[in-house]
Amino acid sequence: MKENIKKIPEPTVRRLSRYLSLLKRCEMTGRESISATNIANRLELESIQVRKDISFTGIVGKPRVGYLIPDLIAAIEEFLGWNNNTNAVLIGVGSLGGALLGYSGFQKNGLEIVGAFDNKSEIIGTSIQDIPVFDIEDLEMMLKGLGATIAILTLPVEVAQEITDRLVGLGIKGIWNFTPVKLKVPSDVIVQREDLSAGLAVLSIKLGNK
Amino acid sequence: MKENIKKIPEPTVRRLSRYLSLLKRCEMTGRESISATNIANRLELESIQVRKDISFTGIVGKPRVGYLIPDLIAAIEEFLGWNNNTNAVLIGVGSLGGALLGYSGFQKNGLEIVGAFDNKSEIIGTSIQDIPVFDIEDLEMMLKGLGATIAILTLPVEVAQEITDRLVGLGIKGIWNFTPVKLKVPSDVIVQREDLSAGLAVLSIKLGNK
């Protein structure tokens, strides 16, 4: 049971989200089908890789035609669980946290930020892009009502573990961790680290090697 | 000549930036040395992997002791080219762009955002976190004076290629591309794509497989 679950390579998952973005733009032009070759050309990939990736979603294409765009969109969205909405809270409305609150792009991926928490009295009670900012002291009181299953952590390193413990205690199952610290969580909680510096490092290395 | 340049695996580069972040936090506590085992434990990695990664920087550790933290920090920073500052401009002060302007974390990585460009008259002439926002029409006039070699693209898909062409014409050598489109650039220009949705996709898949 566990074997076939683990089998999807992470690079494949990341690329599927790219395909989805491209497919949605194609759909808007009224186009109905697209081949793996075409997707590959537009994203600077190999067509064989695109076909292999798509095969994980279970959808089958038509020889000589390719894939039906609406079907493929639906299949990838379902595969990623982006077809039904997930509620998230954001913890730590600093520079990066505030930015992410303003960023509307996650809604396309089925993620809705329904509330934010912070300890700065100046911003508690305000709203950023219609998302209310609550007092972190009220986390226990508020979280259940918000219906969030994911927490986005954009808070200072020093409080990351403490707040994580509280979130886990309240039933949060997924943590999108924008801090550089390793978080200790029970095995049924998923932590996904996100590191903008890593991308910058890759760019820097490539620039330095010119 | 080109062979040994290409040899550094990208995952290694990404991890080196993580090590750097950890090492800087360790340094602040006054600690002087650290072993690969210790680094690995703190970041949930294998010590052999840490040693292998560090070997790319050329620094050598001391058996039984580990690595001297200040030396290792200096070595990684030099390796990534983060020891001397690079100037960058940010193009497109929308939700994500504005957020990145507010985010001060890149300065630790030797990247200083010295100016932003947009076409919205409401924000042209203002400053965000002391970073001035210029009219995109003045790009040609302003860019040289700003001394930027990197451009951060957080603009709408429709104008991405057009603005890229102008940036390349002005001598920009590195582009950190936060848009989902593939950019056509000459071979001496480096484009690094950054995709927050990809990270969310990985989290979603892991959550769905529980």
Next chain:
DNA sequence: TAGATTGTTAATCGATTAACAATC
């Protein structure tokens, strides 16, 4: 039919991990 494209099985490639001698 001919030709383009899919889907799958096998081969290749590169990153990770293991093994182990060298060192302080």
Next chain:
DNA sequence: TAGATTGTTAATCGATTAACAATC
């Protein structure tokens, strides 16, 4: 000295790519 840790060479593992039959 004994033991912990490094650095390197070899083995393993997993993702990518190639080959090719099946299909419309």
